[in-house]
Amino acid sequence: xxxxxxxxxxxxxKRGQNVTFRCDPISEHNRLYWYRQTLGQxxxxxxxxxNEAQLEKSRLxxxxxxxxxxxxxxxxxxxxxxxxxxxxxYLCASSLTSPYEQYFGPGTRLTVT
Amino acid sequence: QKEVxxxxxxxSVPEGAIASLxxxxxxxxxxxxxxxxxxxxxxxELIMFIYSNGDKEDGRFTAQLNKASQYVSLLIRDSxxxxxxxxxxxxxxxxxxxxxxxxxxxxxx
Numbered sequence: 141x142x143x144x145x146x147x148x149x150x151x152x153x154k155r156g157q158n159v160t161f162r163c164d165p166i167s168e169h170n171r172l173y174w175y176r177q178t179l180g181q182x183x184x185x186x187x188x189x190x191n192e193a194q195l196e197k198s199r200l201x202x203x204x205x206x207x208x209x210x211x212x213x214x215x216x217x218x219x220x221x222x223x224x225x226x227x228x229x230y231l232c233a234s235s236l237t238s239p240y241e242q243y244f245g246p247g248t249r250l251t252v253t
Numbered sequence: 254q255k256e257v258x259x260x261x262x263x264x265s266v267p268e269g270a271i272a273s274l275x276x277x278x279x280x281x282x283x284x285x286x287x288x289x290x291x292x293x294x295x296x297x298e299l300i301m302f303i304y305s306n307g308d309k310e311d312g313r314f315t316a317q318l319n320k321a322s323q324y325v326s327l328l329i330r331d332s333x334x335x336x337x338x339x340x341x342x343x344x345x346x347x348x349x350x351x352x353x354x355x356x357x358x359x360x361x362x
Contacts, residue, residue, distance in 0.1 A: 181354055182354050182355055185350065185351070188349065195348065229296075242350060244289075244296040247295075
């Protein structure tokens, strides 16, 4: 069990550019979550997949954000036309359906200049 | 009202003391509660989880649930400097995890 991995670990981009992050969950986990965390705050839910199906998406999530999990394994999170307010740590977590304790990856720190 | 609320602290305890962290939740139907430890610049690490059927102890950590008052607590016995971190409480509601803002704990040698 190699744990949840995320790539890249750090990303610096200019405002208006598109960025894509990848998450590889723990191999037997069928649930995958994306979160955003800013300084002094807890992780904020963005979206969640069960296998390849995206079952929930935060109402606060701009349509500039899109996520996929095409074969029910790894997932990608894309942010289009980045804004400075998108600067944050983007966290991925995975779990089983039951029990559903979730485990986090190391995160991708995004800086938009 | 936020689903999960925590006192942001900071909470300081001397080495060897008991650290007590609390979290309140708003959904009375919540049945699953999680504590994560997060070191500065790192991602959250799951340390304890508790379901509605009672308290749980794991080594130096004890999680306690008070359903009547809608709070869950984490006790850390024999606190060590390495326990200095932010502790996040999370509640599982309707396929989502809701996190508090975390409590910063400092253990003073």
